[in-house]
Amino acid sequence: MHTLACPDCDLLQVLPEVPPGGRARCARCDRTLVSRSTDPLDRPLALTIAALLVLIIANAAPLMGLSAVGRHASTTIIGGAYSMWLDGQQITAAIVAFCAVIAPAGFVLFTLSVLLGARRDPVPAWVADMLRWAEHMRPWSMVEVMMLGILVALIKIAELAKVTPGIGMYAVGALMLLIPAIIVSFDPDEVWQRIQWADPEAAPRAGDDPATAASR
């Protein structure tokens, strides 16, 4: 049993122990409060390492190629942002680079450091900052939106010239599945419950309700 407040409506509620694989929703606004994973640390770690490898391929390999009148052109993700930059759209180029490269890479790397740090006991305090950064990167990591964008561009250009999908595009497709899989299998509560407290004096002793404490 532990007490918590809903992040969306602030309602205080006492939750019974949620079994692995189980979920609890807010009684008032329906927001998911707890979603326990069956394997909260090892499975996301395996998926994160896979995502890191796929991320490197997605950024290094060409996304698609174009052939017309005996000429061939191809582009990578960052090459797309760079051509925007060269055409005088520096701000757009920066936004594209952030949402397509920096935020996904940041999310994967910060999550990787969280999952590696969480293997120690107690979980070191720096993991809190890594977890916060991973959360900040998450909404801006738009791999699935980019994938759809690549497909639409491919179909548009196919009207004009012969286009061929590259290895990078398949890697983006794989990354599009891996990132949500990491999010679903990873349970941050697992880390928060074992983390070394920022204020060691306020840390709960055995028998206390671990969810409530006095702030400094």
Added chain:
Amino acid sequence: MTDEVLTAAQSGLIACEDCGLLSQSASADLPGFCPRCGAELRSRRDGSIERTWALVIAAAICYVPANVLPVLGTTTLGSTEYDTIMGGVVFLYTSGSWPLALIVLIASVMVPLGKLVALGYLLITVQRGSIKSNRERTRLYRLVEFIGRWSMLDVFVDTFTVALVQLQPLMSVQPGAGVVFFAAVVVLTMIAAESFDPRLIWDASAAQES
């Protein structure tokens, strides 16, 4: 609704926005830091209403040039043709791929407009202290938060079209002035959704009960 409804704020508790830990705040004005994860504690997001309004208005201003100015220019043998976002949708429709035209229409035209209207509606109802359909309004907020990123679709389409179609002097594509405004609408509405605090929707009901 049951009579056993109590929020953290009413009981002098603050839930950490990062790790979820409930803390007893020493004083309401200076809540301090979360003892577990070290994040700054705040009962509600700072200046939520004002900040969200400012971002929504800025996004609404950018929405006009985003739709009026061209996002792509296609140069074929010296003559250049410009396309707006709607022009791109029409191109996809006439070239036979109506499902794609529909996806781009929803992601690029309807979602940004819908987000602006939805956030404006949430802000006005919160400012008026409405206690009606709190659940639905919270759901609307979550929808806005979830769907916002998909508007970036057209920016990615334009980026990869520009990067690939560079067959000078035969044919080349350049970005138009509208792209940056369009990207700005998406970024501003995403930050607006992040700065809006959904707990404000429920605070009016709490104030009325006590």
